[in-house]
Amino acid sequence: MKHKIGNGRGTFFWWDNWAPRGPLSTRFPSHILTDRGFNIDIKVDNFIFNSTWSFPHCIVSAIPELLSLSSPNSARNDKMVWIASPSGTYTLKSTSAFLIGQQPRVPRQNLVWESPVIPRMKFNLWLAVQSKLPTLDSKSIAQHENICVFYRAQPQTHDHLFFKCCFVSPLWRFIKQRGHFYSSITNWDDLIQYTSNQWKKNTASNLIRKICFFSIVYHTWETQ
Structure with missing residues (x-):
C-alpha cells in the first residue's frame, strides 16, 4: 500500500x-x-x-x-x-x-479450468497434467516401492498410471471408440496436448468427452 x-x-x-x-x-x-x-x-x-x-x-x-x-x-x-x-x-x-509477472496462458488452461466438472476433479487433473500428483516415483518416503499398485510389473509414473496401466487402458479404448478423441497417441503428455487443442469449443460432444476424461483420471487416482 x-x-x-x-x-x-x-x-x-x-x-x-x-x-x-x-x-x-x-x-x-x-x-x-x-x-x-x-x-x-x-x-x-x-x-x-x-x-x-x-x-x-x-x-x-x-x-x-x-x-x-x-x-x-x-x-x-x-x-x-x-x-x-x-x-x-x-x-x-x-x-x-x-x-x-505476466505469464503466457498454457494450452491446458481450457481443458482443466473451463470444464463443467466438480472442483476436486479439476484440481486433481491440474496436478496430473503437471505430473505433480504424488505417484510412487515422486514420493520421498523410502519405504514405498516405485511399483504400480494395479500392475506390479511396471513403475508407477503418471504416464503409466493414467495411460498405459492395464487398469485404465480398457477405459481409454472404450472412450476412444465412443468419443473418437484420439488415435495414435503414445503417452500421457501427448494425450494432454491433444485434448487441450482439440476440445477448445464447448460443444455438447466435447463436454461429454471432458467429463469422461476427468472421471477416468480422478477415479484412477482415487482407486490407487
Missing part, C-alpha cells in the same frame, strides 16, 4: 509509505528529524503550505528525493492506493501479475 498525498493530514512523514522510494524510516536514521527539532510522529501536512511543499533546507539536504515530489492537493484527503494495480484498487489478477 502507498499513501497518495492530498492535504497530508492522514500520513505520518517518517513512518508511512508515501515518498518516491518508500518509507523514510527504513532508509534514513531518525536523528535527521530529531536533531532538527521535529517530532518523530509528525504528519506530512506540517510540510505543506498553500498546496505547495515547504520543507526546511536541513531536511531536503538530508533527503534529496523530496525535491522530486509532485505538488500536493490540499483540497482532498490523503488516499491509500494498491501499488500492484494500475487503478490503485486491489485485484487478485493485478497482484499476481505484479508478483510473478
